[in-house]
Amino acid sequence: MNIIFEKTFQRAFGTYPLKGNTLSDAIRAAIAAGYRAFDTAQMYGNEDATGAALADSGIARDELCITTKVGIENFTAEFFLPSVEASLNALRVDQVDVLLLHWPDPSVDNRKSLELLQQALDRGMTRNIGVSNYTARMMRDAVAISDAPLVVNQVEFHPLLDQSTLIAASIETGIPLSSYCSVARGEVFRHDIFAEIGRGYGKSAAQVVLRWILQKGVPINTMSTKPENIRANFDVMDFTLSAIDMARIDAMNATNYRIVDRKLVPYAPAFD
Incomplete structure (x- = not known):
């Protein structure tokens, strides 16, 4: 089974943009809530703090899924x-569970970075490899380039953005998607439909959104510093949205609200 689809790892705790004691406190709350998958990156500047907090948690290494x-x-x-060696040292591990290319290569030719990623896998620095922010075309190219399976393409994914092209590419290539900006950095709360649907299940608007993502077959990354929200974001496995409610939420894709684009990240690709 793909590691990110293991039951506990379908819900990962994202660490961006947390640092220092704020991050340590949030990770402690996440561990207490049940999180065992944690997502960081070299770019976040918090691998050290993430590694220290996980090491101090007392959770056995084989119970954790660490992505950088x-x-x-x-x-x-x-x-x-x-x-990658510096990341492993910072995270206090011999290998990570998933190593991703954070962005496509700005040159638009991803072959070299994918070959280097494969080298990290071959050297035992990671158990699995994947990508992030890849377009559908890049996903197809990556499958042709990489000798090893790519276990994920981590992308912006929430109900306010139509990612049907990437979903189709995921099915075609066998590269699963996982979500970041899962509640659109709070933008979903400006739309009453999510709270309205939530009332029927005894769940919050955020929980409805996260459950929708999971039912689309996409694992989630969420971040909060509030213990009550951290727990709520994890507590989304005890209800199932009906087909009617899923369709109502699907219709919100037409909002086409994208957070991460070239205005925010100049080297971002031309997204589908």
């Missing part, structure tokens, strides 16, 4: 593997 991402500044033969 290589930044584009390290997409060279000189820097790639040393940067």
Whole structure:
């Protein structure tokens, strides 16, 4: 089974943009809530704090799924593997569970970075490899380039954005998607439909959104610093949205609200 689809790991705790004691406190709350999957990145500047908090948690290493991402500044033969080694040292582990390319290569040719990612896998620095922010075309190209299976393409995914093209590419290529910006950084709360649907299940608007993502077959990454919200974001496995409610939420895709684009990240690709 793909590691991110293991039951406990379908719900990951994202660490961006947390640092220091704020991050440590949030990870402690996440561990207490039941989270065992944690997502960080070189770019976040918090691998050290994440590693320390997980090491202090007392949770056995084999119960954790740790994901980190290589930044584009390290997409060279000189820097790639040393940067991964630095990430492992910061995270206090011998290998991560999932190593991702954080962004497509700005050159638009992803072959070299994918080959370097494969080298990290071959050297035992990670159990699995994947990508993030790849377009459908890039997913198809990556499958042709990579000798090893890519276990995920981590992308912006929430009900206010139509990602049907990526869903189709996921089915075609066998590369699963996982979500970031799962509640659209709070934008979903401006739409009454999610709270309205939630009342019928005794759940919050956020829980409805997260459950919708899971029922689309997409694992979720969520972040909060409030223990009550951390627990609520994890508590989304005890109800199932009806087909009618799923369809109502699907219709919200037409909002076409995208957070991460070239205005925010200049080297972002032209997304589908």
